[in-house]
Amino acid sequence: MTADTITAADIRINARWLIPIEPAGTVLENHAVIIQGNHLAAMIPQEQADRTFRTRETVDLPRHVVMPGLINMHGHAAMTLFRGMADDLPLMTWLNDHIWPAEGRFISEQFIADGTQLAMAEMLRTGTTTFSDMYFFPEIAAQVAHDAGIRAQICFPLLDFPTPWGAGPDEYLSKGADFIDTWKSDGYIMPAIGPHAPYTVSDGPMAEAVRLSEKTGAAIQIHLHETAFEVAEATEKLGQRPTARLADLGVLRPETQCVHMTQIDSGDISLLNQSGAHVIHCPESNLKLASGLCPVQELLDNGINVAIGTDGAASNNDLDLFGELRTAAMVAKVVAGDASAVSAHKALEMATINGARALGRDHELGSLAEGKLADIIAIDLSDPFLQPVYDPASHLVYSNHGRSVSHSWINGVPQVQDGRLTRIDVADLMLRVEDWAGRIRTKAD
Numbered sequence: 525m526t527a528d529t530i531t532a533a534d535i536r537i538n539a540r541w542l543i544p545i546e547p548a549g550t551v552l553e554n555h556a557v558i559i560q561g562n563h564l565a566a567m568i569p570q571e572q573a574d575r576t577f578r579t580r581e582t583v584d585l586p587r588h589v590v591m592p593g594l595i596n597m598h599g600h601a602a603m604t605l606f607r608g609m610a611d612d613l614p615l616m617t618w619l620n621d622h623i624w625p626a627e628g629r630f631i632s633e634q635f636i637a638d639g640t641q642l643a644m645a646e647m648l649r650t651g652t653t654t655f656s657d658m659y660f661f662p663e664i665a666a667q668v669a670h671d672a673g674i675r676a677q678i679c680f681p682l683l684d685f686p687t688p689w690g691a692g693p694d695e696y697l698s699k700g701a702d703f704i705d706t707w708k709s710d711g712y713i714m715p716a717i718g719p720h721a722p723y724t725v726s727d728g729p730m731a732e733a734v735r736l737s738e739k740t741g742a743a744i745q746i747h748l749h750e751t752a753f754e755v756a757e758a759t760e761k762l763g764q765r766p767t768a769r770l771a772d773l774g775v776l777r778p779e780t781q782c783v784h785m786t787q788i789d790s791g792d793i794s795l796l797n798q799s800g801a802h803v804i805h806c807p808e809s810n811l812k813l814a815s816g817l818c819p820v821q822e823l824l825d826n827g828i829n830v831a832i833g834t835d836g837a838a839s840n841n842d843l844d845l846f847g848e849l850r851t852a853a854m855v856a857k858v859v860a861g862d863a864s865a866v867s868a869h870k871a872l873e874m875a876t877i878n879g880a881r882a883l884g885r886d887h888e889l890g891s892l893a894e895g896k897l898a899d900i901i902a903i904d905l906s907d908p909f910l911q912p913v914y915d916p917a918s919h920l921v922y923s924n925h926g927r928s929v930s931h932s933w934i935n936g937v938p939q940v941q942d943g944r945l946t947r948i949d950v951a952d953l954m955l956r957v958e959d960w961a962g963r964i965r966t967k968a969d
């Protein structure tokens with residue numbers, strides 16, 4: 525009999541349940557996750573870990589599920605400061621009469637810094653370790669995320685009209701090219717291009733966005749087919765559905781993420797499938813704005829990658845991706861007329877590996893496997909509202925909400941410990957948020 529070799533590592537997490545996401549549907553019991561530096565060194569039964577690893581820190585999680593951190597693939601982080609400001613309205617009234625005037629009045633570098641921090645605090649507390657953002661002053665959002673050590677795709681905005689970030693498309697594109705150049709090699713930040721929507725970006729700037737993506741490898745994220753009105757208006761004015769127009773302009777590519785897609789016909793499915801573009805499903809925003817519903821199971825059945833996002837806190841009104849998963853799984857069943865559509869495990873895949881795939885980072889994010897980056901969360905299942913446990917995956921999707929998240933590590937660094945944020949000063953943040961709320965309340969009337 526030969527003695528096992530003992531290897532030194534940094535952190536050992538003892539998990540009651542482990543859902544690695546890949547292979548699909550797997551649930552392991554009483555396993556240890558070993559972290560060395562910023563990556564996963566091993567996932568092995570706890571008795572084997574006793575014999576083979578010596579770590580400087582051990583975290584015992586005897587009532588918890590451990591899984592990869594969630595990836596929130598669409599949002600407008602700083603819109604947390606507009607949460608609950610304009611409810612019960614359809615998309616275009618909400619945007620034209622409330623949100624765009626408020627953005628014109630309040631958006632500044634400080635607004636983005638404080639609102640993005642508020643969003644990050646909520647997302648970290650509810651299990652998100654990577655988020656995608658499309659908003660103004662992307663250089664500020666990128667800095668704030670980088671400083672907090674949270675992974676983020678930050679899309680610079682592109683529109684035909686002026687906003688607090690720029691005078692028009694030429695300025696957005698030139699500032700955006702510099703933004704990509706500054707952040708392209710960062711370990712946490714993925715700079716990307718955010719043409720707002722087909723109805724706000726004309727052909728010239730849209731084609732420039734494609735050229736910039738081809739030149740830099742940066743992803744494109746765009747709101748697309750959010751409402752029936754968008755598709756009907758474009759078809760009437762331009763004689764083409766927006767997906768067909770974007771395909772002609774070269775926008776639909778494997779680097780492109782199409783957000784919403786509530787209106788889909790067989791031609792749209794072919795274009796998405798042939799192009800390798802991804803769909804980002806935001807069911808709660810779609811429900812709240814009465815925009816429509818994305819046929820998720822049909823897209824998955826046609827080989828299209830579908831990831832999940834919350835959208836901004838002004839149209840959701842929270843950034844809890846576990847809540848979003850529950851809605852996504854429930855709504856998918858009604859839309860498909862099939863209770864087996866989007867199972868619990870499939871919903872978890874949408875919020876992890878499918879998001880990583882949309883980012884082009886599935887080789888290092890989105891599942892727990894040796895060599896992948898150590899972006900990990902734990903969910904405490906000991907609460908009475910999560911008892912008894914027959915199937916932890918079922919509880920994560922159908923019974924849980926994000927507040928049961930107890931721990932989180934990003935790049936091997938602890939971000940949440942026993943439900944508390946380790947790197948964001950929440951008390952100080954609340955003072956700044958209250959200050960903004962006071963200003964918005966007085967000027968919003």
Ligand SMILES: CSC[C@H]1O[C@@H](n2cnc3c(O)ncnc32)[C@H](O)[C@@H]1O
Nearest residue numbers: 600623658659660681682720747836
């Ligand atoms: C180009 S910066 C982002 C821009 O998008 C607005 N926005 C927020 N939510 C939505 C949505 O669901 N559809 C379309 N546009 C949205 C946000 O307020 C910014 O102006």
Ligand SMILES: [Zn+2]
Nearest residue numbers: 599747835836
């Ligand atoms: Zn959006």
